[in-house]
């Protein structure tokens with residue numbers, strides 16, 4: 001991919017304080033994107049920002065929840081104020097809870113659904129008018145193998161939230177395609193981030209690794225490379241797709 005294709009393109013990345021969001025931010029910054037980093041964890045996005053600003057990248061941060069309409073509006077306005085428009089949105093924010101169905105409270109159900117499904121809707125809705133105006137846009141939704149099958153670690157609310165992202169991907173791709181906007185989903189399997197390390201023990205991780213055709217966890221940087229491709233000109237004819245990256249854990 002030519003750096004000139006990416007230079008100066010404006011990307012919003014949600015959930016960028018750590019894990020895959022931070023890896024996507026580092027890779028996009030290295031390719032010359034201007035970035036607006038979002039997360040509920042203000043300190044975390046500060047640290048992602050300082051890692052990438054030292055390389056000279058143009059970055060702003062906007063803390064807030066993607067599940068809040070007012071926060072999402074403020075985030076998009078901040079990006080437009082700073083950089084003039086938005087070309088790319090990466091809907092990466094998400095939360096995983098391993099609770100079994102009978103134990104999930106209404107509050108926890110909403111919390112998990114809102115971070116992935118409602119957040120994906122609200123952020124997409126706010127950026128699309130800017131993308132339409134310039135006749136070019138890329139929305140990359142970080143769903144999960146959970147959305148294609150069922151979650152390995154999360155409860156039914158996590159599976160439902162990630163499946164909802166795949167539905168949003170297809171439906172918004174259909175509406176937005178004629179305006180030069182593509183919308184695609186990335187479906188990672190088990191990736192080596194805090195989300196996984198905080199949910200299961202290293203012994204359990206080793207057992208999972210042995211069961212995968214490629215016997216290891218995925219790396220956040222590998223997911224970031226796929227997100228970069230989907231955010232570029234190179235992927236212009238791919239839209240409404242759900243792309244697996246899971247070491248062969250799930251084949252369908």
Ligand SMILES: NC(=O)c1ccc[n+]([C@@H]2O[C@H](COP(=O)([O-])OP(=O)(O)OC[C@H]3O[C@@H](n4cnc5c(N)ncnc54)[C@H](O)[C@@H]3O)[C@@H](O)[C@H]2O)c1
Pocket residue numbers: 014015016017018019020021038039040041044064065066067092093094095096114115116119142143144145187188189190191192193194195196
């Ligand atoms: N790690 C995996 O194995 C895996 C696999 C498949 C999909 N995913 C998905 O990929 C995405 C990134 O996962 P990760 O492993 O890097 O997770 P992570 O927990 O390390 O990072 C997720 C980030 O999202 C932020 N966040 C959560 N709710 C938010 C909200 N409402 N608004 C803004 N920010 C919010 C968190 O603060 C955190 O910094 C998530 O959507 C996750 O569901 C992860």
